[in-house]
Amino acid sequence: MDLAFLPTLPPAVSQLMLFGVLLLCGLAAGEALRRYASLPRITGYVLAGVLLGPQATGLLDSDALFEARLIVDLAIGLVVFELGSRLDFGWLKRNQWLFAAALAEALFCFVGIHVALVYFGFAPLFAATAAAIGTASSPAVVLLVQQELRSEGQLTERMILCSAVNTVFAYVVLALLLPFLYIEEKVDLGTAVLHPMYVFLGAAALGFLASRFLLLAARWFGKNEDRQFVLLVALVVATIGLAHSLKLSVVVALVTFGMLSRNFDSAHVLLPVRFGHGGQIFFVILFLLSGASLEFHAFEVAAAAVVAAYVLVRFLGKAAGLVIFSRLSGITARQAGLLAVSLVPMSGLAVVMVRDTVTLYPTFGRELAAVVLSSVVVLELVGPIATQFALRRAGEASPEA
């Protein structure tokens, strides 16, 4: 008898099987943490990623991480687009002190970290870069924790707005610093200025074009939530792809896309899109892979004091900016403090930003990269818990969630 029809044992681990197993592990970890420790599900996904990743069991090796990049990009893309669309120009116009508060939050955070790092002996230019990276609050975490807790209210709205503002701020500052970083690497002035301009402004232009297209297409497709959701995903994916091939900043393109789509939809053709059941899959994977990408070995290089300073000053800077403008912008100082706590999460995108910076500018230094990466480890784990705490304390989380 010819048994060639049987598979070879052990069976090769296919991509699909891996994907399914990941999803299951992440989901289970998230649920376990919520049920037994009352912690946000995101923390579970991250921990699952840590355990499956190269640092621990190694079931998810760097090849697998690389392969899954597409899903990560899509997940981040949807999140960042959503974030952009929550940057409400109308509100900022009606409440200009709120705009001041959001800018102050980002600015004080940036300046604070910068000063702290310079104090610890890092070169000002690199300190500024590390500070810029730290200014952003993870859009994915704030949006997802809000969704999980079904949180609603002033703090929730401002949290999302501030995350949008500080993310844009971070990217703008980085774009402005890039020429100087280039010059450090002894690249000619022309490239030093043109490259960042291209990456940033080109991305903004791409985002603008995508938003025009979305508004036209949405008008044609009509007001149906399902159709508009598919349209949105299609355009987000296409924009990501185009940004990659044109070597533009994906995040800037998508934030611009989201921002302009929502704010210039004067005919109100767009329906508010809820990511619902489909979206959850991407977010489990996103946080799982973030967890797997966390670089624990960075702790070996970075001094604990510096990491502690980075994390602490980051929080204090945000708190200072928000508390100073609290009354004027219409909330109490207590609410402002809780708002700062809710903005503690740091994006896994920071890991990408650091890696890119180090690749282009090796002088950035292993140690500074390690400081940022260590902070990301701390805040990726602590962040969602902080946000959950803040929203609950503020009384904005749904009593049933």
Added chain:
Amino acid sequence: MSAGAGNEGEFRASAPLSLGVELELQLVKPHDLDLARGAGDLLARLGRRKLPGAVKPEITESMIELNSSVHTSCESLLEELNVLRKAVVEDAGVLNLSVAGGGAHPFHDWADRRIFPNERFVAVVQRYGYLAKQFTVFGQHIHVGCPSGDDAVYLVHMLTRYVPHFIALSAASPFYQGEDTSYQSSRLTAVSAFPLAGHMPFVADWAEFMEYYGKMKSFGIVASMKDFYWDIRPKPEYGTVEIRVCDTPLTVRRAALLAAYAQALAAYYLAERPREPVRSIYLVNAFNRFEAARFGFGGSLIDPYSGEKRHVGDDILAEIARVEPHAARAGSGELLAELAGVVRGGVSDADWLRARHRERGALADVVRDACDKWRTHN
């Protein structure tokens, strides 16, 4: 409108035909046009202003209630409502909230609503369960001053015949849970669900009413007058008769027009006393009420005195003509004429909302238009 400190058997007489209005408003998120949870923050902010009347919370955190002070003229009432309206819209804008009138929110999920954390509302939830959250509907209450308890009882009976008028004139809740209900006012269904909804019993005078109230209290069925969810209710602490059956209109002007009509009717009955109350007022009430809520101006109304059936719209015009002299005397002749114009035009606020839906396609846009209307119309 200060509450009297006297005991509950007392009807605290107030200036006859004085007016007060309460308007329950929707707080909406501009980004998806669903109901927002903004009452607490908005009230805290409004508390810092010096405003006439008052702004109070309602049962769920997506509602606030504007309270006017006591007025004798509708013009001053309208002016004050506009002051309140502008203050609320401005402070809401700072908090990224929009405000709208209308009897109900077209597509909110009642289960998502959160109860406003004060003692009375928490007690209502404990007693009535899901009905409390479903009671996220928005109405206008009109208070008319009465010189005595007996007059109040008389007025409640006589005004009951006009309940279908107030329903049809104010109807602004054609949509419920994302669907067109085909009603002019679907809000009343939420009110009717409560066990103590309905109407005052057919009592002869204040003493008899107090006897009834005393009995209900001794049974433990009610603890205060507030527990009666009637369409028209005497309010002894204010010395008024309270008409509670209107949907919140889409503009303050319409609210003032309704108040003018109520005032003119009260003036007519208290001054002329053209007839005595009859039981058939309550026999035809349920039918008339339904017809008005379902069909508005085109619905049928049975005259309890003559038994004649006519259209609600025609009946309103006839009665407006009848009480017009009293309106003129109170200085609101023009407002009443304007109200008659609305009836002749045949377009209620509910019709307006439906028309917006036909044109725009999505209920979110209908809510947006309602918010714009509230924000811009005096």
